[in-house]
Amino acid sequence: MAVSFVAPGPCGVAVRDRLKHLTAQDERVLRAVGAHQGALASGDLKARCADGLDHSAETWAARKRELTALSSSRIAGAITKATHDQWALARRCQAAYIQNLATGVKTLRHRLSLPIGQKGTKRAAGGYRSKNEWFRKSRRVAMLEARHAAAVDERRAGRVRVVRGGKRLLNTRHHLSEARLTEGEWRERWEAERWFLAADGESGKRFGNETIRVTPDGEVSIKLPAPLAHLANARHGRYILTARIGFAHRGAEWADRIEANRAVAYRIHLDTDRGRWYLTASWQRSVVQTIPLETARARGMIGVDTNADHFAAYRLDRHGNPVGEPHRFDYDLSGTTTHRDAQIRHALTRLINWAVRVGVAAIGIEDLDFTAEKTRDKHGRRKRFRQLISGMPTARLKARLVSMAAEHGLSVVAVDPAYTSLWGAQHWQKPLATPHRKMSRHDAAGIAIGRRALGHAVRRRTAPPPHDRSDRAGYRTVQAGPGDRGREGTRPLTTDRPPGGPSPSGKRKREPSASKTVRDAPSTQQWVQDLLMCTG
Template sequence: MLEDRLIRERADWEAGRVRVVRGGKRLARNRHNLQAVQLTEGQWRKRWEVERWFLTADGESGKRYGNETIRVTPDGEVSLKLPATLARLANAKHGRYVLTDAVVFHHRGAEWADRINANRAVAYRIHLDVERGRWYLTASWTIPPVKAIPLDQVRRGGLIGVDTNADHLAAWRLDEHGNPCGEPLRFFYDLSGNAQHRDAQVRHALTRLLRWAVRHSLSIAIEDLDFAAEKTREKHGRRKRFRKLISGMPVSKLRARLVSMAAELGITIVAVDPAYTSKWGAEHWQKPMVTPHRKPTRHDAAGIAIGRRALGHRIRRRTAPPHDDQSDRRGHRTAQAAGAARGREGTRPRIPGPRTRSAQTGYGANAGDQDAQHRSERPTEPVQLTLSP
């Protein structure tokens, strides 16, 4: 069978016969059955010619708005890159021809806007609809399959903890041991105005967040929030202000947008349990992260709590060391240490001799006796110290 088909194809090629029907086989057969399809010869001829009136261009990632030949801006402006022979017809810079009317994508317009703002490839096709007598522009793209990555691989190198709020995203970078790195960042958005303005604000905030993650090759940890059943009066009673606050948070939109945009950029998203992240983050991390040049909010501290939960660490910091007025002074550090750090839970080694220059010989003999201190555990070895006169 294959040999017979090869012989026929070679015969057509040698004879210059092309067996391709522009517009489809169905339109070609309708020419011989005009009465059955209720068409005149002129109407059929128009459809036949329209099937050849189209312009298409494949997209390319990295180009401005994802396509260099047919470019569509976020405002809906359509421009064509003319060839050199038609450059005299250009009405814009760089040999481009800008169409008069703007386009609007009602179906999956949000996904299209996310792609062109990230300069991802989008293919366009301009064609004429004979029945409606209107020109249409169709956008298409390929969605890469989402890959499941092991959690250990995601945690390697740290990640970014993101706290979702009504008007901004509070993010803080953490290393693989749960230590906050650098300064916290806030990505603000304004949800007032019309739907297009709100959509653009959310998209702009997520774009800046994803660019930060791509720059450092990090994953993103975010709360798995769902206020669908938690904004009713039966849940919060007369707390009208709080119910209005959580109702205005674009939780589902942010989550759907973040997942789709991250999949295009190859960024992994980790969803964690949102229970008590803001409360415990403010309790254990807000005050210790204060510096003369940094005043973190409870939302920034919640980002640390979310990141530590995604890394598998406890949100609570280590127990603070004893006060300065106790004999052994400061103990172990409160900052998170690496898992392989030796002696990180041990006490400070006893140094023989007086603790201060003004102390006389013989003082501080019981400094190594940890039974006398307010500790949660007894020492592993009792220390016996003999002082010479």
């Protein structure tokens, strides 16, 4: 089992507002600047991909000097930084692709080595059902091995495959009827995605950014690149937009930063579906010190089981005892990415609000990662299961939960997801079910997750003492610690001599009684057992 840990807090903030009441001239300038800088970014990305593993500080400086002559030093720095981030992302995706291919080849090789028709187990798949299927899979493993070898060669050579604007949008060009788009609509989206209207912040400069500047009263101005300086309507080659910005969310925090001339990065983009322009402001926050794990456990925990359509949550006190009733927070992951993202945010908002009301300090979740589970070769014909795990946004969910919980003073404790559903159903589902409370397997898994986050075992009780102890085997457990009050222990002696030994005087205290003699009265001593000892 992996050790539970407190997830680190968010390190950045991003807020967005709409650029309203733009004039036709404003839109023409924004489109011209975006297209010009987008072309520079495409050329810089091509040069970076050509460098491959031979990239160095000298080549970076040379590319930046070439871009500075066509724009400005700050714009050149922003473009080269974005290029390096995109190239690094492509390298990470390439590594994941190679790992996925290797997993598929390993699974296929294992199943091909088994006799046809051999049944599998819970941990490993069996042989293929027929000779025809075995033949087709033998051809598929050869294809995957060829792809794996080609991908490994490309990685060693430093070659990556990157599409500015996105591979999915590029492939949509060949399926316009299915996407319900015309060629003109697709072209507009494609050009808008390839624009570059962004600028990194710089501390010490006026309002934290010299390229895209936003004043405290909401005035937005852009430093135009050298070839477009004739479009300026203000001094020093700047263009001032007619729109005014006023961030409703985190507006006070944003205003404090720009008035102190602290760095704030901006990005302007066009939503082609709505025909609206937006400005996004982002900045880094000081590293939030995560609280110790014991402090997070002090006021109890809420265990959350993540499922395909809902969160199953249960509150536990600091001793691991379930409190109250199970809670369920539903969401729908069908539809577009925007819809799924909104559903996740809404469910997390309800979960966090409930956690604040009950007064806990932390939320326990599973540290899920389905990266190696999505290959079709591992799960065979289980297409619905593959779609299920592929549709669960585990990485985005964890990032959103950590950032949203931090705003309410809550910590997130990540635990090992192994056997939480199995052991939760085995030890908690039936004992907590009543005529008025129906416990599902997911509710019981939430209890298992919460107990693991609190540092307790999932089981409600430990095994009873063995037969060689004085109190013999039975329902009593040895779960309480040695320092707990009312803990279970060996019973004190009821006589003044050890069991089986003679009395101190050497004489019997009582002569053998005759038949039908009144027996000793039951002991009046009461044994008090703390209720907390019944659980770990």
